[in-house]
Amino acid sequence: MLDYESLKLIWWLLVGVLLVGFAIMDGHDMGVGTLLPFVGKDDTERRVVINTVGPHWDGNQVWFITGGGAIFAAWPLVYATAFSGFYWAMLAVLWALFFRPVGFDYRSKISNPTWRKTWDWGLFVGGAVPPLIFGVAFGNLFQGVPFSFDDHLVSTYSGSFWALLNPFALLCGVVSTAMITFHGAIYLVHRTQGEIQWRALRAAGFFGGLMVLSFVAAGVWLWMGIPGYVIQSAVEGGALPNPLAKTVVREAGAWFANYRAYPATLLLPALGIVGVFAAQALARSGRSMAAFWASALAIVGVIGTAGAALFPFIMPSSLDPRASLTVWDSVSSRLTLNIMLWATLIFMPIIILYTSWAYRVMGGKVTAAYVRENSHSAY
Amino acid sequence: MVSEQLVDLSRLQFAATALYHFLFVPLTIGMVWMLVIMESVYVMTGKPLYKDMTRFWGKLFGINFALGVTTGITLEFQFGTNWAYYSHYVGDIFGAPLAIEGLMAFFLESTMIGLFFFGWDRLSRRQHLLVTVLMAVGTNLSALWILIANGWMQNPVGAEFSYVTMRMEMTDFWAVVFNPDAQAKFVHTVSAGYVTGAMFVLSISSWYLLRRRDVEFAKRSFGIAAAFGFASVCSVIVLGDESGYTVGEAQQTKLAAMEAMWETEPAPAPFNLIAIPNEAEMKNDFAIEIPWVMGIIGTRSLDKQIPGIKEIKAKNRERIVSGIEAVTALDALRRDQNDEAARREFEEHKADLGFGLLLKKYVSHFDQLTPEIIEKAVNDTVPRVAPMFWSFRLMVALGFAMLLLFGLALWHSVKGDFADKPWLLRAALYSLPMPWIACEVGWFVAEYGRQPWTIYGVLPTHLSVSTLSVESLYGSLAGFVGFYTVLLVVEMYLMIKFAKQGPGSLGTGRYANEAHA
Numbered sequence: 001m002l003d004y005e006s007l008k009l010i011w012w013l014l015v016g017v018l019l020v021g022f023a024i025m026d027g028h029d030m031g032v033g034t035l036l037p038f039v040g041k042d043d044t045e046r047r048v049v050i051n052t053v054g055p056h057w058d059g060n061q062v063w064f065i066t067g068g069g070a071i072f073a074a075w076p077l078v079y080a081t082a083f084s085g086f087y088w089a090m091l092a093v094l095w096a097l098f099f100r101p102v103g104f105d106y107r108s109k110i111s112n113p114t115w116r117k118t119w120d121w122g123l124f125v126g127g128a129v130p131p132l133i134f135g136v137a138f139g140n141l142f143q144g145v146p147f148s149f150d151d152h153l154v155s156t157y158s159g160s161f162w163a164l165l166n167p168f169a170l171l172c173g174v175v176s177t178a179m180i181t182f183h184g185a186i187y188l189v190h191r192t193q194g195e196i197q198w199r200a201l202r203a204a205g206f207f208g209g210l211m212v213l214s215f216v217a218a219g220v221w222l223w224m225g226i227p228g229y230v231i232q233s234a235v236e237g238g239a240l241p242n243p244l245a246k247t248v249v250r251e252a253g254a255w256f257a258n259y260r261a262y263p264a265t266l267l268l269p270a271l272g273i274v275g276v277f278a279a280q281a282l283a284r285s286g287r288s289m290a291a292f293w294a295s296a297l298a299i300v301g302v303i304g305t306a307g308a309a310l311f312p313f314i315m316p317s318s319l320d321p322r323a324s325l326t327v328w329d330s331v332s333s334r335l336t337l338n339i340m341l342w343a344t345l346i347f348m349p350i351i352i353l354y355t356s357w358a359y360r361v362m363g364g365k366v367t368a369a370y371v372r373e374n375s376h377s378a379y
Numbered sequence: 380m381v382s383e384q385l386v387d388l389s390r391l392q393f394a395a396t397a398l399y400h401f402l403f404v405p406l407t408i409g410m411v412w413m414l415v416i417m418e419s420v421y422v423m424t425g426k427p428l429y430k431d432m433t434r435f436w437g438k439l440f441g442i443n444f445a446l447g448v449t450t451g452i453t454l455e456f457q458f459g460t461n462w463a464y465y466s467h468y469v470g471d472i473f474g475a476p477l478a479i480e481g482l483m484a485f486f487l488e489s490t491m492i493g494l495f496f497f498g499w500d501r502l503s504r505r506q507h508l509l510v511t512v513l514m515a516v517g518t519n520l521s522a523l524w525i526l527i528a529n530g531w532m533q534n535p536v537g538a539e540f541s542y543v544t545m546r547m548e549m550t551d552f553w554a555v556v557f558n559p560d561a562q563a564k565f566v567h568t569v570s571a572g573y574v575t576g577a578m579f580v581l582s583i584s585s586w587y588l589l590r591r592r593d594v595e596f597a598k599r600s601f602g603i604a605a606a607f608g609f610a611s612v613c614s615v616i617v618l619g620d621e622s623g624y625t626v627g628e629a630q631q632t633k634l635a636a637m638e639a640m641w642e643t644e645p646a647p648a649p650f651n652l653i654a655i656p657n658e659a660e661m662k663n664d665f666a667i668e669i670p671w672v673m674g675i676i677g678t679r680s681l682d683k684q685i686p687g688i689k690e691i692k693a694k695n696r697e698r699i700v701s702g703i704e705a706v707t708a709l710d711a712l713r714r715d716q717n718d719e720a721a722r723r724e725f726e727e728h729k730a731d732l733g734f735g736l737l738l739k740k741y742v743s744h745f746d747q748l749t750p751e752i753i754e755k756a757v758n759d760t761v762p763r764v765a766p767m768f769w770s771f772r773l774m775v776a777l778g779f780a781m782l783l784l785f786g787l788a789l790w791h792s793v794k795g796d797f798a799d800k801p802w803l804l805r806a807a808l809y810s811l812p813m814p815w816i817a818c819e820v821g822w823f824v825a826e827y828g829r830q831p832w833t834i835y836g837v838l839p840t841h842l843s844v845s846t847l848s849v850e851s852l853y854g855s856l857a858g859f860v861g862f863y864t865v866l867l868v869v870e871m872y873l874m875i876k877f878a879k880q881g882p883g884s885l886g887t888g889r890y891a892n893e894a895h896a
Contacts, residue, residue, distance in 0.1 A: 055497040058448065059490035066481030068455050073478040076470025076546070083459025083466075084845035091855055094456050098449050098862055102869065105445040109873055151713045153545045154464055156846045240543045332471045333541075333548040340475060347482035351490075358490050361501050376886040377434075377496065 005237030007337040011074045012327040014344060016307050018070050022063035023180065023303060024296045025355075029053035029060050031184015033100070033127025034177075037120050039188060039199040046120055047108060047371040047378065052191035054379040055362045057104055059355060061097075073340050077153070077243065077330040078314050082137075085147050085157035089133050089164055096129035108379050127184070128177060135176030138306055139169030139218075142226055142255060144318030149244060158319060168226065171218050178211035179302055186279050186295040190288035193365050204283055208276045215272055215302060222309070228254025229316040229324060241329040248321035255309045265308045272301030381841055383740075388852035389461045389844045392859065394826070396453045398819055399863050403447035405818045408522055408569055409576020409611070410440045411515040414495075415508075416603055422508045431889065432600055433511075434499070435882040436580060441496060442873050446866060448489075453859070461852075465833050465843035472538045472549045473528055476556075480524035488517030522572070523565050530561025533630065533825070535834050540732060542712045542725065547837060560630065563618075564825075570614040571821065574781060575814035577608025581788060582811040583878050585804035588797075592891045593881050598798055601807075605788035605797075612782045619778075633828035635688045636762050637771040638673060639663055643687040647674020653772075656764040661689060688761050695734065695760040699753060702735025703745055704728040733837040734760075740831075740841045759831045767828055770820045777817040784810050 002010070032053050040046030053060075072079045083090050099122035107119035143166070146159040185207055188200035232247045239245075259265050275298025282291035316324040331337060371378055414433055421429035455477065458466050466474075491514035498507055531538075537554030538547045549555065581604035587597035634640075639656045640648065641663065650672035654663040677685050686694075705728035711721035728735075737756045742748055784806060791797035797804070829835055833843040877884050883892035 055493035056490075058493055059486060061448070062481055062486045062489045065452060065455060065485060066478065068459075069474065069478035069481045072455075072458065072466065072470055073474030076474055077467050079459045079470060079474070080463035080466035080845075083456065084461070084463035084847065087460055087845070087847060087851055087855070090456060090460050091858065094453060095858065095862060097452055098866070101445040101448045102866060105441060106869060106873060109442075109877070151710070153467060154846065155467075240541070242543060242545075332474070333544075335552065336471050336475055336549050339549075339552050340478060343475075343479050343482055347479075347486075351482065351486045354487070355490055358494055361494060361498055376884065377499070 001334065001338045002341075003238060004334045004337075007334060007341065008237060008327050008331050010341060011331060011337055012307075012311070014341070015067075015070060015074060016303065018063065018067040020300050020303050022067050023299045024183070025060040025063045026057075027131070027180045027183050027299065028187040028292075029057040029184070030127040030131060031181045032188060033103075033123040033184070034181045035184055035188065035200065035203055036123050036127070039185075039196055039203060040120075041195075043113070043116060044368050044371055045196055046116075048192060048196060048366050048368055049188065050104065050107070050123070050379045051366045051371060052188060054104065056358065057100065059358065061100070064097075070340070070344075074332055074337060075314065075325075075330050076332060077241075078325050081147055081155045081157075081325060082145075082315055084155065085145060085159070086137060086140075086164065087157075088161035089137060093130045093133050096125050096133075099123060099126035104379055128181075131180040132173045132177045135173035136164055136169045138176070139166075139172030140164055141310060141313075141315055142172075142222060142228075142306075143168065144229065144250070144316040144321070144324075146319040147315075147317050147323065148320040149323050153243075168218070168221055171214060171221065174214045175211060175218055175302065178207045178214060179299060182207035182211050182276065182279075183295045183299060186283055186288070186291050189283045190292050191366055193367065201283060204280060208280050211298075211302075212273050212276050215269075215305075219269065219305075222255055223253070226255065227252045228257065228309075229313055229321060230254045230257070231312070231326065235312075235328060237328055239328070241331050243323055243325055243329045246322055246326075246329065248316070248324050250321065258308050258311055268301050268304040268308055270301070272298050272305055275299075275301055381844060381846065382849065383841070384849050385847065385852060386841045386844055388849065388856060389847075390840065392461060392852065392856050393457060395856070396450065396457065396859055396863075397826075398822060399867075400447070400450040400454055401818060401822055402815060403443050403450065404522075405568075405572035405575035405814065406443050406579055407440070407447050408518055408572030409574065410436065410443070410579065411511075411518045411576070412573060413576050413580055413603060413607060414440060415511050415515050416607065417600075418508050418511050422504050427887075427889075428596060428599065431882050431885060431887060432596065434885055435596075436600070437495065438877060438884065439579075439583075439874060441492075442870060442877065444492065446870050449866065450863070461845050461847070462833070462843050463845035465838065468546045468838050468843070469535075469538075469834055470546070472531060472535075472547055472555060475549070475552070476524045476528040476531075480521055480528075484517045484520035484524060486517075488514055488521055491517060519569055522569050526565045526568055527556055527558065527561040529825075530558045530564050531555055532832075532834050533564075533829060534558055534560040535837050540729060540837075542709055543716065545713070547834070566618045567615060568821075570611050570618065571814065571818050573611035574608055574615055574785075575818065577604045577611055577785070578781070578807075578811060578814045580604035581608060581785075581807050585807040586878075587881060589801060589804050589808065593883075594798065596882050596890065601788070601797060602792045605785060605792045608781075609785040609789040612778065612785050616778055616782060631686055632691055632761055633767070633824070634677060635686065635691055636764050636828060637767040637824060639666070639764050639768045640673070640685065640687045641689055643684055643690045644674075646678070646684045647671045647681050648677070648685050649673055650676075651768075654768065656768055658764060688764070691761060692757050696753070696757045698731045698734040699737060699756055699760075701728045702731035702733065703738065703748070704735070705732040706735035706738075707745060733832070733834075733839065736842055737831065737839050740839065762828050762830045767824060770827075771824050774817050774820045774824065777813050777820075781810065781813055781817075 032049060036046060036049050040049045103119045103123040103126060107116055147155050147157045149155055182204055185200045185204035189197055189204060227250045229248055230251050232249055275294050279291045279294035282294055312326045312328060314325045314327060314330060414437055417429050418433040421433060491510050494510045495514055498510060536558050537549060537551035539550050541548050580600050584597040584601040587593050639651050639654045641661050649668040649670045652667045652669055654666035657664045704724060708721045708725035711718050712725055737759060741752045741755060787803055788807060791800055791803060831840055833840050880892045881890060883890040
């Protein structure tokens, strides 16, 4: 069994991998949902758009569910504190997600136009709201979240839902929504043709630009106006986790400490920006598959940027900084981390294998003719 | 201290959303195997009728599956949103099966379901059958891991409390996986799902036969459902989780409550066929007893005793008193981890920590304890008898009614004359709600029967909740009721529409009520 400190670090990376996997896989079908009412002008076009992700959205959504399960298993205190603290935000994500399974599966089973239009907007909500809220949540992590623990580690959250919607957090929400919508647009370029493809390409131009601009703006704001958190006491990586055993202070510019200490990490924000431009160029030149992977790399860059800045913090507490949750003291036991590591190492390659197979089987452009021929079985 | 209203509302929300989710899950678990059977026959015989069966029943399966997915996410979220202290306290053990469920099962199921619906023209027959089989395997593995998590709540093996991290920690993963409670639950629950799937196909096929529509299609479907249903209902009854009831203390308490056994009877104990439990005086005002039966089915022996409620409560009183010492020592240790005297005291009473925590429902500091409060906590340790007693009997009665129905259905399907027996077809049609009622009532027996604990003997329910405001709970509960009502109306509308239209909805040109593009 690996030592505790290494396991803690590996799990920080693995949660990152799962988040990135979620953003790449579930992200592209959420982006498609967000774009649906705009790139599909009539019912057939919308069915084409929906059927690009029809066979895959369900499997992709499991990235989200498994990500949640992994945080529960690896960082139970984070799972408990974040989900209960962000109560209404989490419910908003949940209720937005309700529209997806029924939207995808029920929409085309009845031909009434009002029914179909209603579910189209349902898919829009299910695609746009979750990334927006996840971005807002990240924005709040950087500012610290008002929670504290008592002696028995019962957490109390003393902020309101509306306080989460502060300007910096909303800017982060724009970054992540633009990122996911951009990714969805690039995917649509890959899987459609003609008018829809052309509209998707234009959407990729707009959302790619918005993503880069808001990403840079958020970085500047973080640099100028948002103090970071620093652990002052000595860190013992192998110690039993106890979030109340350290001292933490707020310090201007501390969110850039890792970038100063390890300049190589600056490649992450660079990747976030270069990936977008590369994806746009590749999509325009017809190499849409490569464009999809460039866009995926941009996602790696953006999420990696946030993670590298926050490390070792996961969820700093603005109310009682020493209670901040970090990769060292909000984790599961060594045994659980080890078992979960094995489970991930065994199953993740298998998942990637059959997911790739599913995309290969269902590959190629989705066309209006396909939708007409499969009117009773397609979405 | 956590308000009782918050605890009640959190429980209500969890119960409502879990029961709602469980309207869809059993049908998914059962129908997926029926699809495997139908498609296997298609691949072996090449008859298009069986392909149409797979596709039509698959269509109804898909409508149901969508809501299963929708409502399942709620449950995963809810541990964090509404049961934060629970998530912290036992996440080290409970989180692992949930995460492994995602990795091993849910990914497989959800990826394959896409290919099941969209891959008919892109896969060879054998490949498509493989997809369907993998979807079924994923679905059932999913149930396995969820029930391993649930089984651990009933019988928390392979874990130990740590006062440094202030939580339960896993000590033996395989003990958690091979928890006998979890295994018994898994077999019982998936079999109940198989019965649900079989009843669904049996009832709807009967309806077509009563109307003499799509007769060949309906007859074949009826036959498969009758055979699959009969085997499954036998499995539910024979391998019911009665066999798991003597394993842990939680199950013993549950057993005593659902059988209204106040006293410890000499072995083998009699079975109360019907009784009127009197909670206040701890006796049955009236009972029809069948000698020996309880002892035999409960212990599978003639000489092992089954403890009655009074004996259980007496033991729990001792554990609560010892638990007071454990909690007091724990508080001292949380203040100073090097307090050796407190550590010794704690180690001695550690096993009863959970019982001491039961008192926190009434007092936040133990210097306010009175004998009345301890008595209240003792009484809390056994769930109310009447709801347990009657819901268990309802579940069992439904089980035997279904055994009779599937028995008759199978008999007449072997004889080949069921299509001419309108009484049988009508009975099958009207029995449609039975498995759902049995499943929901079974969930109630298992989960209400574990009260006052979320983790039996370890963590009381009232300590498990998130520290939310009561207003938040009213708000979220209202939201769930609103969303779930709309979703149910939409789902039922589609389900009834397509069930009524029948296989004609496939647009193949071979059936009544053909769909027009």
